[in-house]
Amino acid sequence: MSYSSVFRKRMLAKGGNAYDRRLRSASRDFQNWFDNALGKELVTIDGIEQYAVFQDQNQNNNKDLSDDKYIVVEKTSNIEVGSYVNWRGSTWLVFTDEHKTIPTHKQAKVKESNHVIKWMIGDKICGNGEGYYAYIQNQTLYTLGVSTSGNHSWIVNAKMTMYLPNTEESRNIKIGQRIVIGGAIFQVMFKDYVSRKGLINYLLEQDFYAEDRDNLELGVADYYPAKNSDTNQEVEEPSVPESEKVVTISGADKARIGSTQKFEASVFQDGTALSEGITEWTIADTEAVATVVEQTDKYITIHIVNNFQKVGSVITVIGKTADGTIGSKPVNIISPY
Structure with a gap:
């Protein structure tokens, strides 16, 4: 050579x-x-x-x-x-x-991970009976934690945000599905596949325990109906409402650290704007990035903490109407430069 x-x-x-x-x-x-x-x-x-x-x-x-x-x-x-x-x-x-x-x-x-989540798939518990490890955080600090029933009755209405890996089983968790967290029952009111690729973010609202439905010992909600159901029975598809109500939230897609951002909500039905407003705002924020400055039935103003280590974080602004219609907007946290 x-x-x-x-x-x-x-x-x-x-x-x-x-x-x-x-x-x-x-x-x-x-x-x-x-x-x-x-x-x-x-x-x-x-x-x-x-x-x-x-x-x-x-x-x-x-x-x-x-x-x-x-x-x-x-x-x-x-x-x-x-x-x-x-x-x-x-x-x-x-x-x-x-x-x-x-x-x-x-x-x-x-x-x-701070909790193991289990739910029923047919008559079996997910994850081959073991469930899935999840990260869960209380979101009640961004809400009152209660809601009204009638004119004078107040009921517990705590919020949790939950993250699970994006798998075939976790994608099948439906809006309205009930799960057990810390001995209490929570219901899925919103889920987000987009903000963090690879994870699904669920916003949960506290629900009531039902002895004939939920098995707290196993940590599985709606356990008994699933076990007693005929797995070969055809499932009736839910009917599609004739007119669908939609909540849209407008505002910045990206928020710089140290900035204050305003997000406005609009409610539409069949393409027509309604005068109805938001009864409950929630910020899905696991990184302690945002604090609420002001909120009304039409908008919410939040402040982003001035911390460079928060760059790359994602929060979700969520608005809910009186009848439970939900709108959301993911916001990416970016550098001020």
């Missing part, structure tokens, strides 16, 4: 051009750091065993609502939004992934 051939082979091993050489150098630097990192531990991600490095997040950044972590893995890892990470005996849910400008590795934010 000639000297020139050997030289070209050695140069190609380092990279055929300046960009490739710098990228391979950066990859070697990362691998050296990764191999010797103190936070490196053996974990399983969606059932595949591999090494990962965990990094703490400042608790002041999310008002101590959750012990979030950053996870760093090699670029060949199968990690993605919605993945389950088993670490130190706990199950963590991947919430956001970072699109690296220099693709030497993968990095994501994870939240520890």
Whole structure:
């Protein structure tokens, strides 16, 4: 082999051009750091065993609502939004992934699952009887937590937001479906597939426990009707209403940190605007990004916290009318520059 051939082979091993050489150098630097990192531990991600490095997040950044972590893995890892990470005996849910400008590795934010959700699919419990790990957070701090029944009666109306991986079974959870959280019954009033690819966000409203329907010991709502039903019986499709009411929420698709944003709601029926307004606003916000400044039956004004670590977060503004019609708008949090 000639000297020139050997030289070209050695140069190609380092990279055929300046960009490739710098990228391979950066990859070697990362691998050296990764191999010797103190936070490196053996974990399983969606059932595949591999090494990962965990990094703490400042608790002041999310008002101590959750012990979030950053996870760093090699670029060949199968990690993605919605993945389950088993670490130190706990199950963590991947919430956001970072699109690296220099693709030497993968990095994501994870939240520890705090509840196992079970629901009936036919006469069987989902997840082969085990259910699914979920991340759930109380959203009542953005609402009154009560609603009126008649003119004078007040009833509990707590809100929860729940995240599950986007799977075939979780996609089949319907609006109005009831589930058990912490011994209480909640009903799905809204679900969002769009804001976080790989996860489904459900907004839940508290419902009443029914002894003849719900099995609190197993943690499954509507357990007895499903067990006693004839699985071979044809299911009657719900009738489509002749006229559909729609709530639209207008406002910015992106909100800069430190800014104040106003979102207005309009109610339509058969394309005609109605004078009806919103009776209840909710902000689905797991990152403690937004605070409510003002709200009326026509609009809500929120303030976005001035914190660069919130860049990339997603919140959802949700409005509900008196008859339960819901409109929503996802908002991406961006840099002020």
